[in-house]
Structure formats: structure tokens, C-alpha cells
Amino acid sequence: MARKLPSKNVVVIGLGWTGSILSYELAKAGLDVVAIERGPWRDTATDFPPSYAQDELRYAVRLDLFLRPAQETLTFRNKADQTALPIRNFSGFLPGNGVGGAGIHWNGQTWRFLPTDFRLRSHLTERYGADMLPSDMTIQDWPVSYDDLEPYYDRFEKLCGTSGKAGNIKGTKQAGGNPFEGWRSSEYPTPPLKQGLGATLFADAARKLGHSPFPQPASNLSEAYTNPLGIRMGQCSYCGFCERFGCGNYSKASPQTCVLPALLRLPNFTAQTESEVLKINLDSTGKRATGVTYVDTSGNEWEQPADIVLLCAFSLFNVQLMLVSGIGQPYDPASGQGVVGRNYAYQTTSSVSLILKDKVLNPFIATGAHGMMIDDYNGDNFDHTNLGFVGGGYMGAGQTNARPIQTRPVPKGTPKWGAEWKKATAETYQHAFSLSTHGSSYSYRDCWLDLDPTYKDRLGRPLMRMTFDFHENELKMSAYLTERLAEIAKAMNPTEMQANPRKGPYDSTIYQTTHNTGGTVMGADPKTSVLNRYCQSWDVHNLFIPGGASVFPQNHGYNPTDTVGALAYWTSDAITQRYLKNPGPLV
Amino acid sequence: MGCLARFKNLNFDGTFAFDLLWFGKSALINLHRGPKAFGVWVMESKAPLCLSRRSFLASTTALLATSVSVVHARTFHQGMPWAPGAADLPPLTRPGPWVFFTADEAATIEAIVDRLIPPDDRGPGGKDAGCAVFIDRQLAGPYGHSEGLYTRPPFMPGSSTQGYQNPDSPAGRYRNGLKALADHIGESNGGKKFRELTASDQDKLLSNLENGSIKLKDVEAKAFFAMLLQDTQQGFFADPIYGGNRDMVGWKLIGFPGARYDYRDWVERHNEPYPLPPVGIMGRADWAAKG
Structure with a gap:
């Protein structure tokens, strides 16, 4: 039996990016806030200082900072007629764990979605006609526009100190930036990072072919910076231990480097760690949340009553908590009815690997988000007439590391071991480089999340079940983008190159990204969305999911974090400026 | 046998002054000079604020490195937790008899x-x-x-895209x-x-x-x-x-410089091989010899 704690104004589930931003904003507004986090406390100096953070085995291979499957995992299958089996060891995507969440181990790639992405279905239908879209594709317009979100993108980038070069300030094109991006109210907070040889060669080749390369927007900072919360960040040192690692240098934006020091000073905020929320509690009408029940490490259950519940877990687990709490109608792919778990999407990535024998690349000098990119083939930046697919992605030279357990390229045909392997490994390491595409993943009727009928977590709750496969539209898109990238690669005069377009079926054992989106989609229609345009539950008005990637109606050709951060600020303004004055449905 | 890690706080002027890990002196020298040591040398985590999740047992005979979960639910309120010497250190392996293999x-x-x-x-x-x-x-x-893996039954064969199921x-x-x-x-x-x-x-x-x-x-x-x-x-x-x-x-x-963390001066020196030798988390043998 859960013991009841004194009531709070706000209970926050999960203390990652959205949880820490919402906690700060709402505590600052005078509310009494408690955040409940299932993982441990983490801080730079104690958990990943530069004295031992550069440990590839521990962090990148044994995944020290990540969620352990024993704690929570999900089951997976490609198709509905298969039996889903548990992901026993995360490898295809890597949910975070602990205070800071995925904000600790991300790469810092800080991209905005395109203005047309926010009205995707309307835009594509207007330009190409409704017949262009496959009948089982369930993409939909966002309930917010780019213009709505622009100030909030700006706010999140200023929180992070993002380094980059604007391509469009208030409608005026800027040389050196991304000419395709939506308008920005201001330049990036800090100038672009420096570029290594690989990225420089890529940019030269892309320019020669008529493309518009620009530095990738990076929340690994090019110079020291003080953010609006008064927190000082350091200059990135290009150590090459970024994704899968915490930054020991205070250079990569994270809740630790951007929010927590200010948040923990607020007397009306409390963080409770190693405590897992079991469910969101509802009153007898089912229309109001009364708080949450959580279990601590001693197995004691606690009820935390609150006026407002904010679901800020990793996107996949937002969906699970909605399902186990019985909030919203679960999605049924057979009928197409229901919303919770609907429109799960991912990302469609590919690569072109190169060997440049006459160049010394020092590929280990890297950060998670440096590099030069082109956006010519993203979203609807290019004419899709007669291409047979919709969608796109950015592409370019953004190799994030050359850590040798996992990054050790050899020429094609090299044996996997023995004398020849050793020789090829030694001779190739300094001269190999990888280019990549980062493409959209649109949503489909047969890609969804629900509760597994067989497997349970350590707390006895059903695991979430993922049913997902790549569709022809995405594979065609990946083939097309990878061909374009290979053209640029060829212009770099490589000794050897190999294009690796994405092929199906989706393989949960091969790391691609941790951009798992959808399942608690925001939208204009409660029949096709879980949340309204303020990320507020249609069914339970004092429950918000403030911007986790689970709210994306589909995934676009960019990394999700900038949009996640923008939606967090968008929701926090909706709560402080509208909801608190008149608690109830905002739409 | 114990070990400590100490960190100076950071100078937020864009530079950072860190004390590297400070290990027990004998351990540091032992590691690099490779004397007769036994088993797996492991560290005891102090973690007064429960900032470490690893606890290790030490022995002078062969032993198992056992990671014991010592997590406790904790409350953080009014200020960042801080304690000197608290760190989640990696385990150290030392030469010696086989621990697992016959x-x-x-x-x-x-x-x-x-x-x-x-x-x-x-x-x-x-x-x-x-x-x-x-x-x-x-x-x-x-x-x-x-x-840490999910090892609950039932175990059923699946497709290769579903991963290891054994x-x-x-x-x-x-x-x-x-x-x-x-x-x-x-x-x-x-x-x-x-x-x-x-x-x-x-x-x-x-x-x-x-x-x-x-x-x-x-x-x-x-x-x-x-x-x-x-x-x-x-x-x-x-x-x-x-x-x-x-x-x-x-x-x-292959020419990987190891656990270095500052290449700022080298990013734009294109086509020049990075000149410094590799360094590990525990430094290099020649550092210990000089010390």
C-alpha cells in the first residue's frame, strides 16, 4: 500500500531535458515542484570528469550511462504477424537513464524542423496532389506552426549556447548559413565550431557541385558562454568522446551544464532519484490526474499527489506510462482507431565511407556535432515530382569520433582478423572517413507501440511492444539521398568509396539513432492525437507531455532535440500564462 | 587498498584546472611496473552522497570483480550535492592469476x-x-x-533483427x-x-x-x-x-592518441599527423617512472 506524501503543485516524471526545463520554469513561477527520476543523480565532476570520461569500453560498449534492460526494456518485431521478443541488450537505440536523461549522451546536433515540416500533409498534398502519398502513410500536420515555435527554438538554443551560422535572419538570407532553414529571430548564440580536413574536403566538393554547405549547428560550444540562467559553459576541446559519453568539459549542452545548477538553487524544487513512477493516478471521473505512485529502491511505494502532472520520460516510456495508467484510447492498427501508441516513427540514416590514402585526417579530433552539411535534399527542399517518394534529410561530413573499438575502417574485402586485417587496420585508420545522411521517417498505419501480452518488467508491468519496419517510401528516399551523397564523395577523389543506403528490414541490433518518435502525438483532432497544441492531454486536462519526441506526429529529416526543447518552452509558457489562470482544457 | 579521486573545481573562464585521478601511490606504481600483484584490483567507493553506484570488494588473493548495486532513492533539495573525493571510478585490472579461465x-x-x-x-x-x-x-x-540485461523468460527463437534470445x-x-x-x-x-x-x-x-x-x-x-x-x-x-x-x-x-581530451590547437592543422604519443586513463608508464 502506497504511503501518501504531502501534495505538491507539480509532479514531474523524469528529469531529463524537458523535465529540467519545465521544473525550472514552473518553480521560477512560484510553484512547488517535485521531479521523480528513476535513474541515479549524475553530475559532471563525479560521473564523467575528463580524468576518466574517455573510456570507450565503459561508456560506448558497456553503455554505463544508459538504461539497463533489466530495469526496463521493450519487445520488438518488424511485422504484426511475428511474435515480439524482448530487446535483451539495447543496441539499435539507446535510451538514457538518470538525471539528465538522453541530454547527457546526445551528440549536440541542434536542428530546427523546416516550416513546411509543420504542415507536412497539407503541403505535400497542395504541391503534388493526394495521390503522391502511400495510402497507409499516416502523416499529419502539426498543431503548431514554425512561426509559433520560432521564439521557443531561439530560447532553447540560447539555453544551450548553440554554435552555428544562421542562413536566414528575419527573412534575409545570410551567406555561409543554411539557405533552406526557416527564419531566425537572431544569429546563433556562438560562432561555428572549427572544421577538420574531412569536413573541409566535403564542403569544397559540395560547393563545386552547386550545393550550399554550412557548419552543422552544434551544442558543443565553439567558445565559452554564459546562458540566460547564468550558467557558464566551456569551449569544446574536440576530444571525440561525445555521443554515448557525458561531457567532462562543460562544453556540451545538457541539463547538467545548462539547467540543474540554477534549478537546484530554487527552494521550491525537489528532485527524487532512483524512484520509478509506476503510474499516473486519476480521480473517479478519469478526467483529472491526482498525482503519481512511485516505488523507491527499497521497494516502498509512495503516492505523490499533485495539481499538475508533467510526463517527461524518454519518448518510448511516455507511451508506456500512458498505457499502463489507462489514459487515452490505445491505438488499434486493425481498425485504425485509438491514439496512444499511434504513429511511432524513427529515422532513416545511411552512409558513404571513404578512404583518402594521400590525406592525413586525424579522425579522432572530433565533436558530436561539428562538420559541414548540406540541406538541399531535406524535407521538400527539392522537387519530388517523379521521384516516387516523399521526405528527405540533411547529409554531410559529421564524423563524430574515431574511437578504435567501434570505428576501425578497412578496405572492402579485408579479412576480419589475422595478419592482413592487422596490416589493413594500421594502414587505413588515419585515412578513412565517413559521410552520412540523416533522413525522415514518416508514420504508417502498421508501425505502432502497445503493451506486450507476454513479457513483464521487474515491477510486473507489461513491457511495451514496438512493431516497426522501414517502408518502401523511406528506402527509396534513402537510396536517392545516398546516391546524391556518393556524387559529392566521388568529387573528393577518394582512393576507395562505398555507399551504404539503408536497406530493410529494420534491424534492432544495429545502432542507427535514438530518435524514437511518436506514440503520444500532438494534433488538432482528438481522434488522431493524444495531446492538443499545448501538449496537454485531450482526456486529462492537468496532464501535459511537454515536448518529448513522443509528441511528434512523424519524424522529419533532422535530429529531434531542438524541437523537443522548443516544445518544452512552448508548453511551459502555455501552463504559466494560460493554464494557471484558468485550469482546464486549453483547446 | 583503496583509492581516491580528487577534482578541483572548474575555472569558468573557459579554462579548466583538474586534478587527475589520485590513486594510492603503491597502486599507481604497481600498475606500471607490473610487480606480482594478485587478482583484480578493485576500488572501494566511498560515495557519501551516493554518487557512485559501484561497490567493490578487495582482496589480496584472486577474486571476482563483483559489481554490487548499492543504489538508494535520494532526495536533492536546495543546492547541488558535492563531496570531495566522490567519484564513480572505473575498475582496474592487474596482472596475476586467471580469474575466470582454468x-x-x-x-x-x-x-x-x-x-x-x-x-x-x-x-x-x-x-x-x-x-x-x-x-x-x-x-x-x-x-x-x-x-543489467533483460534475462526473463520465456526464451524463444526469433529473427536476426530481434537480437540475442538465449x-x-x-x-x-x-x-x-x-x-x-x-x-x-x-x-x-x-x-x-x-x-x-x-x-x-x-x-x-x-x-x-x-x-x-x-x-x-x-x-x-x-x-x-x-x-x-x-x-x-x-x-x-x-x-x-x-x-x-x-x-x-x-x-x-593505428595512431589513436587515447584518452586525451584537448585537440583545440590541432583541429585546423590539416594533413599533419597528430604528433603526441597515446595516453591512457592511468597515464603512461614513463610518467610513473619519473614520479
Whole structure:
């Protein structure tokens, strides 16, 4: 039996990016806030200082900072007629764990979605006609526009100190930036990072072919910076231990480097760690949340009553908590009815690997988000007439590391071991480089999340079940983008190159990204969305999911974090400026 | 035997002054001079604020490195927690007797890793690099016991896209795999052991494991080989604190500078090989010798 704690104004589930931003904003507004986090406390100096953070085995291979499957995992299958089996060891995507969440181990790639992405279905239908879209594709317009979100993108980038070069300030094109991006109210907070040889060669080749390369927007900072919360960040040192690692240098934006020091000073905020929320509690009408029940490490259950519940877990687990709490109608792919778990999407990535024998690349000098990119083939930046697919992605030279357990390229045909392997490994390491595409993943009727009928977590709750496969539209898109990238690669005069377009079926054992989106989609229609345009539950008005990637109606050709951060600020303004004055449905 | 890590706080003027890890002096010297040490040297976590999740047992005899979960629910309020010396340090592996392998298993593994990564004029092979020691200590630790993985039944065969679906841990797979391999070699080579075969026969055997043309009793040869190769190469390129990559030979082979963290002066020096030698988490042998 859960013991009841004194009531709070706000209970926050999960203390990652959205949880820490919402906690700060709402505590600052005078509310009494408690955040409940299932993982441990983490801080730079104690958990990943530069004295031992550069440990590839521990962090990148044994995944020290990540969620352990024993704690929570999900089951997976490609198709509905298969039996889903548990992901026993995360490898295809890597949910975070602990205070800071995925904000600790991300790469810092800080991209905005395109203005047309926010009205995707309307835009594509207007330009190409409704017949262009496959009948089982369930993409939909966002309930917010780019213009709505622009100030909030700006706010999140200023929180992070993002380094980059604007391509469009208030409608005026800027040389050196991304000419395709939506308008920005201001330049990036800090100038672009420096570029290594690989990225420089890529940019030269892309320019020669008529493309518009620009530095990738990076929340690994090019110079020291003080953010609006008064927190000082350091200059990135290009150590090459970024994704899968915490930054020991205070250079990569994270809740630790951007929010927590200010948040923990607020007397009306409390963080409770190693405590897992079991469910969101509802009153007898089912229309109001009364708080949450959580279990601590001693197995004691606690009820935390609150006026407002904010679901800020990793996107996949937002969906699970909605399902186990019985909030919203679960999605049924057979009928197409229901919303919770609907429109799960991912990302469609590919690569072109190169060997440049006459160049010394020092590929280990890297950060998670440096590099030069082109956006010519993203979203609807290019004419899709007669291409047979919709969608796109950015592409370019953004190799994030050359850590040798996992990054050790050899020429094609090299044996996997023995004398020849050793020789090829030694001779190739300094001269190999990888280019990549980062493409959209649109949503489909047969890609969804629900509760597994067989497997349970350590707390006895059903695991979430993922049913997902790549569709022809995405594979065609990946083939097309990878061909374009290979053209640029060829212009770099490589000794050897190999294009690796994405092929199906989706393989949960091969790391691609941790951009798992959808399942608690925001939208204009409660029949096709879980949340309204303020990320507020249609069914339970004092429950918000403030911007986790689970709210994306589909995934676009960019990394999700900038949009996640923008939606967090968008929701926090909706709560402080509208909801608190008149608690109830905002739409 | 204990250890501490101390950190100076940071100068937020864009520069950082860190005290590197401060280990017990004898441990630091021992590690680099390689005296007769025993088992796995492990550290005790103090963690007054529960900032560490690892707790280790130490002994002067061979022991298992056991990661014990000591998490407790905690409340943080009004200020960032801070305590000197609190850190979540990596475990250290020291030379010494085998922890997981029997002497016979270890001799086989040493022979195998030396064919997977043979010694040549570019540098040592897998054996002298410590790959067998690395695998031994990993199998005795959390990796060997599938710690943290989802190991609840039912176990059912699935498609390759669904990942490993077998209750056996890496430790069990090694034990069974090495036994099945020894039996196979004994039967097909008149009672010989792997290490008694010629190098070219060893390579032939490994190739046949790799392509699955050898059938081992109750063990899937291909998967066993893949695991052997993966773990050997991990040992060759992981930080030397884990027992492999001895003297950073793996990093020297390819030109990886190791656990460095500041390349700011080198980002834009295109086409120039980075000139400094590699450094591990515990520094370099020559640092200790000078100290």
C-alpha cells in the first residue's frame, strides 16, 4: 500500500531535458515542484570528469550511462504477424537513464524542423496532389506552426549556447548559413565550431557541385558562454568522446551544464532519484490526474499527489506510462482507431565511407556535432515530382569520433582478423572517413507501440511492444539521398568509396539513432492525437507531455532535440500564462 | 587498498584546472611496473552522497570483480550535492592469476588471440597485448554474467533483427564453447590441443569456425567465433586499465592518441599527423617512472 506524501503543485516524471526545463520554469513561477527520476543523480565532476570520461569500453560498449534492460526494456518485431521478443541488450537505440536523461549522451546536433515540416500533409498534398502519398502513410500536420515555435527554438538554443551560422535572419538570407532553414529571430548564440580536413574536403566538393554547405549547428560550444540562467559553459576541446559519453568539459549542452545548477538553487524544487513512477493516478471521473505512485529502491511505494502532472520520460516510456495508467484510447492498427501508441516513427540514416590514402585526417579530433552539411535534399527542399517518394534529410561530413573499438575502417574485402586485417587496420585508420545522411521517417498505419501480452518488467508491468519496419517510401528516399551523397564523395577523389543506403528490414541490433518518435502525438483532432497544441492531454486536462519526441506526429529529416526543447518552452509558457489562470482544457 | 579521486573545481573562464585521478601511490606504481600483484584490483567507493553506484570488494588473493548495486532513492533539495573525493571510478585490472579461465582454457585463449591478432613487425599480437587477460577479467565481471540485461523468460527463437534470445551468459558461452572446441580438436587431431597445432592449422580451424563449417557439440560455432573475435579486438583497443592493449600497443598500431581530451590547437592543422604519443586513463608508464 502506497504511503501518501504531502501534495505538491507539480509532479514531474523524469528529469531529463524537458523535465529540467519545465521544473525550472514552473518553480521560477512560484510553484512547488517535485521531479521523480528513476535513474541515479549524475553530475559532471563525479560521473564523467575528463580524468576518466574517455573510456570507450565503459561508456560506448558497456553503455554505463544508459538504461539497463533489466530495469526496463521493450519487445520488438518488424511485422504484426511475428511474435515480439524482448530487446535483451539495447543496441539499435539507446535510451538514457538518470538525471539528465538522453541530454547527457546526445551528440549536440541542434536542428530546427523546416516550416513546411509543420504542415507536412497539407503541403505535400497542395504541391503534388493526394495521390503522391502511400495510402497507409499516416502523416499529419502539426498543431503548431514554425512561426509559433520560432521564439521557443531561439530560447532553447540560447539555453544551450548553440554554435552555428544562421542562413536566414528575419527573412534575409545570410551567406555561409543554411539557405533552406526557416527564419531566425537572431544569429546563433556562438560562432561555428572549427572544421577538420574531412569536413573541409566535403564542403569544397559540395560547393563545386552547386550545393550550399554550412557548419552543422552544434551544442558543443565553439567558445565559452554564459546562458540566460547564468550558467557558464566551456569551449569544446574536440576530444571525440561525445555521443554515448557525458561531457567532462562543460562544453556540451545538457541539463547538467545548462539547467540543474540554477534549478537546484530554487527552494521550491525537489528532485527524487532512483524512484520509478509506476503510474499516473486519476480521480473517479478519469478526467483529472491526482498525482503519481512511485516505488523507491527499497521497494516502498509512495503516492505523490499533485495539481499538475508533467510526463517527461524518454519518448518510448511516455507511451508506456500512458498505457499502463489507462489514459487515452490505445491505438488499434486493425481498425485504425485509438491514439496512444499511434504513429511511432524513427529515422532513416545511411552512409558513404571513404578512404583518402594521400590525406592525413586525424579522425579522432572530433565533436558530436561539428562538420559541414548540406540541406538541399531535406524535407521538400527539392522537387519530388517523379521521384516516387516523399521526405528527405540533411547529409554531410559529421564524423563524430574515431574511437578504435567501434570505428576501425578497412578496405572492402579485408579479412576480419589475422595478419592482413592487422596490416589493413594500421594502414587505413588515419585515412578513412565517413559521410552520412540523416533522413525522415514518416508514420504508417502498421508501425505502432502497445503493451506486450507476454513479457513483464521487474515491477510486473507489461513491457511495451514496438512493431516497426522501414517502408518502401523511406528506402527509396534513402537510396536517392545516398546516391546524391556518393556524387559529392566521388568529387573528393577518394582512393576507395562505398555507399551504404539503408536497406530493410529494420534491424534492432544495429545502432542507427535514438530518435524514437511518436506514440503520444500532438494534433488538432482528438481522434488522431493524444495531446492538443499545448501538449496537454485531450482526456486529462492537468496532464501535459511537454515536448518529448513522443509528441511528434512523424519524424522529419533532422535530429529531434531542438524541437523537443522548443516544445518544452512552448508548453511551459502555455501552463504559466494560460493554464494557471484558468485550469482546464486549453483547446 | 583503496583509492581516491580528487577534482578541483572548474575555472569558468573557459579554462579548466583538474586534478587527475589520485590513486594510492603503491597502486599507481604497481600498475606500471607490473610487480606480482594478485587478482583484480578493485576500488572501494566511498560515495557519501551516493554518487557512485559501484561497490567493490578487495582482496589480496584472486577474486571476482563483483559489481554490487548499492543504489538508494535520494532526495536533492536546495543546492547541488558535492563531496570531495566522490567519484564513480572505473575498475582496474592487474596482472596475476586467471580469474575466470582454468589454466587449460587460458592457454587455448592465448593461442587463439595470438592468431586473431598475430604478432608481426608492426607490434605485439593479441597474447602479449593482454587480450586473454582482458577477456578473463570481463568474463569474471558484469559482462560475463549478463548483468543489467533483460534475462526473463520465456526464451524463444526469433529473427536476426530481434537480437540475442538465449539464456546463456557470455561466461557460460565461453565455458561451453571452449570445451566443445577442445573436444572437437581432440577428436579430429589425435588428442592434440589447439595450442599444439601449427599456426596454419590454427588459422584453418578458426576460419572454419568463422564460416560455420565446423559443427561443435551444443555450441553454435559461428556465434562463438564472433564473440571471441569481438572480445579480442575490444581488449586490443580498450583502455589498458582493463588488462588488454598493454602499453597501448593497439593504439600505437593505428595512431589513436587515447584518452586525451584537448585537440583545440590541432583541429585546423590539416594533413599533419597528430604528433603526441597515446595516453591512457592511468597515464603512461614513463610518467610513473619519473614520479
